[in-house]
Amino acid sequence: MSKVFFSSWNGKLNDERNKNLEERMDLQDLEVPPQLDNQDLKAFIGWAGMIVVDPEVDIVVALKEYYQNMQNESCGRCIPCRAGSKVIADRLEKITSGKGSKEDLAFLKEISGLIKESSLCELGMSSPVPLLDALEYFEANFNAYLNEDRPAAGNGLVFRPMLTAPCRNGCPAHINIPRYIECIKEGDYEGALAVNREKTPLVGTLGRVCVHPCESNCNRQPFDQSLSIRLLKRFAADFGAKNGYDENYRPAKPAPDADKVAVIGAGPAGLNCAYQLAQKGYAVTIYESLPVAGGMLAVGIPSYRLPRDILNAEVGLVESLGVEIKYNTEIGVDMPMEQLWDEGFKAIFVANGLHDSATMGCKGEDAGYAGYMPGVEYLRKMNLGEKVDLGEKIAVIGGGNVAMDCARSALRLGVKEVHLIYRRSRAEMPANEAEVDAAEEEGVIFHMLANPTCILEEGSCVSGLQCIKMRLGEPDESGRRRPEPIEGSEHVLEVDTVIPAIGQVADFCYVTPECGLEVTRKGTLNVNPETMETDTPGVFAGGDVVLGAATVIEAIASANRAAEAIDNYIRTGKSGVGEQAVNEQHIEKIGVYKEELAPEMIGGRTRLEEEAMPVNERIHGFDEAELGFKYPCEVVNEAERCIKCLRLGMAIL
Numbered sequence: 270m271s272k273v274f275f276s277s278w279n280g281k282l283n284d285e286r287n288k289n290l291e292e293r294m295d296l297q298d299l300e301v302p303p304q305l306d307n308q309d310l311k312a313f314i315g316w317a318g319m320i321v322v323d324p325e326v327d328i329v330v331a332l333k334e335y336y337q338n339m340q341n342e343s344c345g346r347c348i349p350c351r352a353g354s355k356v357i358a359d360r361l362e363k364i365t366s367g368k369g370s371k372e373d374l375a376f377l378k379e380i381s382g383l384i385k386e387s388s389l390c391e392l393g394m395s396s397p398v399p400l401l402d403a404l405e406y407f408e409a410n411f412n413a414y415l416n417e418d419r420p421a422a423g424n425g426l427v428f429r430p431m432l433t434a435p436c437r438n439g440c441p442a443h444i445n446i447p448r449y450i451e452c453i454k455e456g457d458y459e460g461a462l463a464v465n466r467e468k469t470p471l472v473g474t475l476g477r478v479c480v481h482p483c484e485s486n487c488n489r490q491p492f493d494q495s496l497s498i499r500l501l502k503r504f505a506a507d508f509g510a511k512n513g514y515d516e517n518y519r520p521a522k523p524a525p526d527a528d529k530v531a532v533i534g535a536g537p538a539g540l541n542c543a544y545q546l547a548q549k550g551y552a553v554t555i556y557e558s559l560p561v562a563g564g565m566l567a568v569g570i571p572s573y574r575l576p577r578d579i580l581n582a583e584v585g586l587v588e589s590l591g592v593e594i595k596y597n598t599e600i601g602v603d604m605p606m607e608q609l610w611d612e613g614f615k616a617i618f619v620a621n622g623l624h625d626s627a628t629m630g631c632k633g634e635d636a637g638y639a640g641y642m643p644g645v646e647y648l649r650k651m652n653l654g655e656k657v658d659l660g661e662k663i664a665v666i667g668g669g670n671v672a673m674d675c676a677r678s679a680l681r682l683g684v685k686e687v688h689l690i691y692r693r694s695r696a697e698m699p700a701n702e703a704e705v706d707a708a709e710e711e712g713v714i715f716h717m718l719a720n721p722t723c724i725l726e727e728g729s730c731v732s733g734l735q736c737i738k739m740r741l742g743e744p745d746e747s748g749r750r751r752p753e754p755i756e757g758s759e760h761v762l763e764v765d766t767v768i769p770a771i772g773q774v775a776d777f778c779y780v781t782p783e784c785g786l787e788v789t790r791k792g793t794l795n796v797n798p799e800t801m802e803t804d805t806p807g808v809f810a811g812g813d814v815v816l817g818a819a820t821v822i823e824a825i826a827s828a829n830r831a832a833e834a835i836d837n838y839i840r841t842g843k844s845g846v847g848e849q850a851v852n853e854q855h856i857e858k859i860g861v862y863k864e865e866l867a868p869e870m871i872g873g874r875t876r877l878e879e880e881a882m883p884v885n886e887r888i889h890g891f892d893e894a895e896l897g898f899k900y901p902c903e904v905v906n907e908a909e910r911c912i913k914c915l916r917l918g919m920a921i922l
């Protein structure tokens with residue numbers, strides 16, 4: 270385990286320089302993830318100071334690199350940050366080339382103080398911190414260069430800079446949000462789209478359906494409201510689509526002798542993994558059981574939330590990289606998974622999601638009555654254009670996004686009365702608040718604190734649903750108050766269709782005793798969470814089948830991690846964590862979201878909200894209900910609300 274030589278991180282001094290190696294503190298005590306430790310981290314410098322592990326590391330050269338990177342990240346709106354970082358980098362260059370003097374050191378100290386005092390954003394304000402610490406504690410290292418024409422000792426060092434901010438930290442895929450917000454401020458929508466596409470082809474999709482954890486992490490929130498990050502992403506994607514940004518995009522196809530990778534499932538996880546691997550030069554084939562790609566984006570989420578032309582264009586982008594999608598091919602049914610090895614694939618990524626419905630455990634559920642239809646099955650049929658006859662009155666059971674999609678879609682299909690039954694209270698509903706509000710506005714009738722006990726029938730057709738009233742008891746293991754039935758409160762709702770939407774489970778038809786894959790007690794595939802490798806070498810997995818019912822952005826994050834590990838596996842025979850992933854984990858672990866560090870500012874500039882189609886218009890069809898932002902000027906204005914609480918860190922290996 271690595272030992273700390275010196276650390277000034279977060280203003281806490283750990284000067285171990287005079288101690289023996291064994292007596293020094295462990296690097297792990299500074300919350301450095303083990304992967305970085307294993308990779309011989311020599312030092313880490315950034316917004317909160319410096320951590321030095323290797324006494325021989327050339328601090329001065331590392332700082333020069335840091336300030337050169339700082340120039341690229343600085344937006345240039347305030348002179349101290351942009352010009353200051355250039356001046357510092359130039360002066361460090363002068364020093365490392367043996368032309369420096371004592372005056373240069375004094376100058377660096379002075380200008381660092383000035384930048385800290387007068388910069389307008391966190392990047393500028395935090396940037397001088399490591400230099401000031403180095404000047405105070407490592408003066409000898411600077412002095413060694415003064416008036417000495419010796420070569421810099423940092424030639425062999427590897428630098429991994431990373432821009433971070435609470436929003437980026439909160440995004441499971443670590444999309445470089447600060448950078449694309451900057452692009453939008455400049456009106457550079459193509460640049461904003463390109464930044465998003467470093468991580469995913471599904472930018473327009475995320476701009477519509479992402480649960481946006483970035484926004485709950487936004488540092489602007491305490492002052493007025495978080496930035497509309499999701500809708501800024503949507504604007505960049507839609508602007509790009511309208512202005513043909515992809516038309517000139519002619520990516521190289523994989524070489525004829527490229528290594529082959531198989532992907533099971535064309536949902537967001539499968540598509541993302543294929544997208545990343547194709548860009549690394551692999552020949553990727555996706556096996557998809559349905560006649561369409563997109564997974565739950567295509568057969569779960571209704572088109573009034575995600576228009577299919579947006580999704581299809583993004584699937585087309587993946588195909589344009591040479592990825593082949595073999596439709597109507599269910600692995601485990603049409604072909605055993607093991608056959609993929611015989612076909613020459615070097616690795617397999619499993620991302621088959623959760624496409625079966627969880628059961629409610631209520632009487633009559635497995636009797637096969639006409640009018641009983643699990644939520645995911647009904648949405649799949651509807652989205653594939655098959656006829657679904659729901660009758661006039663229906664009951665949807667559940668409080669999540671799937672239940673909201675079932676209920677809101679039913680109204681659009683012409684159902685007169687849609688009842689939504691949920692066993693807890695509205696405050697406990699897991700669905701997005703906006704979805705719950707929209708369902709209520711559209712006329713869904715909510716029955717909170719109620720639970721189905723029996724499905725009633727007449728001639729084997731559903732005729733009603735018996736429910737019981739519930740009350741909230743003590744919190745359960747999830748922290749939510751446990752619903753308890755109130756005896757004698759049974760009541761009947763007359764309905765033609767019962768749609769349970771209380772959760773999804775996976776179909777493991779491809780798991781055989783020989784394949785070596787382990788299914789956990791939670792009904793998910795067991796993987797190493799860092800590499801996403803399963804118990805079978807060369808088989809990786811991600812998305813809902815590993816995470817349980819999760820989100821699109823989490824599926825994307827897990828697929829990106831897997832793609833890096835698959836690349837490592839094929840190149841080296843070992844599925845190590847990718848460089849980028851290590852860097853991101855490091856930043857995540859150190860954490861930049863500290864409320865006490867939030868910059869001071871005056872609020873009162875509320876966020877821009879999108880327009881929605883009026884209720885009476887939108888419930889008659891499946892046209893997109895939310896309209897996004899319209900005008901570049903309002904979008905630039907919203908991006909300007911970003912308070913730039915970003916910071917730069919750099920690992921030195």
Ligand SMILES: Cc1cc2nc3c(=O)[nH]c(=O)nc-3n(C[C@H](O)[C@H](O)[C@H](O)COP(=O)(O)OP(=O)(O)OC[C@H]3O[C@@H](n4cnc5c(N)ncnc54)[C@H](O)[C@@H]3O)c2cc1C
Binds near residue numbers: 566819
């Ligand atoms: C109705 C609904 C609404 C949702 N709304 C949101 C939302 O608003 N925001 C959000 O972030 N998340 C939402 N989610 C969750 C999100 O859709 C999932 O987390 C995400 O799609 C998971 O991606 P995945 O690639 O792991 O799996 P999936 O999207 O499920 O894709 C798996 C793919 O594998 C295919 N497949 C399955 N078995 C096989 C096999 N044996 N062989 C070949 N192919 C196979 C399937 O047909 C499917 O295409 C919603 C989910 C549902 C059901």
